[in-house]
Amino acid sequence: MAQSPEMRASDRDRDRVAAVLREHTAEGRITMEEFNERLEELYRSKTHGELARLTADLPDVDLRARAAVPATVQPAAAPAEREAMHSGMRAAWATWAGASSVNWVIWLIISATSDSWVYPWPLWVMGPWGAILLVSTVVGGGRRKA
Incomplete structure (x- = not known):
């Protein structure tokens, strides 16, 4: 179905134009000043005609045909770098460590202010979660694919 200039644009249409503008900025x-001005106008645009005016003075860019850096140009990763943990897994471990630390601090404050010994309940928070993360990391979910 052909899109008329008066047809309302979707968020996906705006995102596609934003990607094209980013590509033209990179090239x-x-x-950057023009990019920011066009980006502001982009998110105020309501129709396909308004979106088309933002890139009318720029050549067409096929984002699907834009290849990543060819494998022959990329340097070979060092063995230690190939074994590095994926950023998502590092984030999961950091979240686990942060949540565990907060729970231990709360437990320590409660223990210090009470008259009797307090059961170390943070173990139940960090134990199962940590075990799942450990298995994911060891099995390979945390390693980069070479």
Whole structure:
């Protein structure tokens, strides 16, 4: 179905134009100032015609045909780098450590202010969660694919 200039644009349409504008900025066709101005106008746009005016003075860019850096150009990763933990797994471990630390501090404050010994309940928070993360890391979910 052909899109008329009066047809309302969707968020996906705006995201596609934003990607095109980013590409033109990266290639040096527009400056950062122009990019920011066009981006502001982009998110105020309501129709396909308004979106088309934002890129009318720029050549067409096929984002699907844009290849990543060819494998021959990429340097070979060092063995230690290949074994590095994936950023998502590092974030999961950092979240686990932060939550565990907060729970232990709360437990320590409660223990210090009470008259009797307090059961170390933070073990129940960090234990199962940590075990799942450990298994995911060891089995390979945390390693980068080479």
